[in-house]
Amino acid sequence: MKNTTNPGGHARRGNASDQRPHCVHHVHLPMNLLRQLGSAAAITAVLLTAGNANALDVQRARELATQNACLGCHSVTSRMVGPSYQEVGEKYKGMDPVKLAARIKSGGSGHWGALEMPPQTALSDADARLLAEWVLAGSPEK
Ligand code: HEC
CATH class of the missing domain: 1.10.760.10 (Cytochrome c-like domain)
Known part of the structure; x- marks a missing residue:
């Protein structure tokens, strides 16, 4: 069962079990960073918008x-x-x-x-x- 649920063929390369956590790690780190950057950007946007609330277009x-x-x-x-x-x-x-x-x-x-x-x-x-x-x-x- 486990063999068939492994994504096609990858397990046969032998390193799949090493790479998987590795990959997951790589995916999670940028996502956390992105989330932080995202909220920083959102806060910046809010501040800019607030600062320019009366700005003339x-x-x-x-x-x-x-x-x-x-x-x-x-x-x-x-x-x-x-x-x-x-x-x-x-x-x-x-x-x-x-x-x-x-x-x-x-x-x-x-x-x-x-x-x-x-x-x-x-x-x-x-x-x-x-x-x-x-x-x-x-x-x-x-
Ligand atoms: C056909 C010519 C014409 C067009 C088109 C025109 N205006 Fe005028 N506008 C005038 C004239 C003439 C006056 C001076 C009126 C007066 O002496 O009370 C004037 C006056 C004004 C004033 C001063 C108003 C006041 O009470 O002293 C503003 C502001 C103004 N126009 C803005 C605009 C804007 C904005 C537009 C476009 C949406 C526009 N005008 C289109 C001819 C024009």
């Missing part, structure tokens, strides 16, 4: 600004149809992003000149808020 904000044609009327540094995002960020420094997000969604005129910004009806509240946060942070590139 700049890349996403820039994508949104491109996708929603914001950059067709605005540039970060210079006035085009609309004010530059840097001057908006300076003027409204400290403003609640929710408030600026509402203004992005509704559009309007009179804050910067006679030109009107059309309402951004396709923009979700969350996306508008991210854009507002990005502008208020000075429209960083990364």
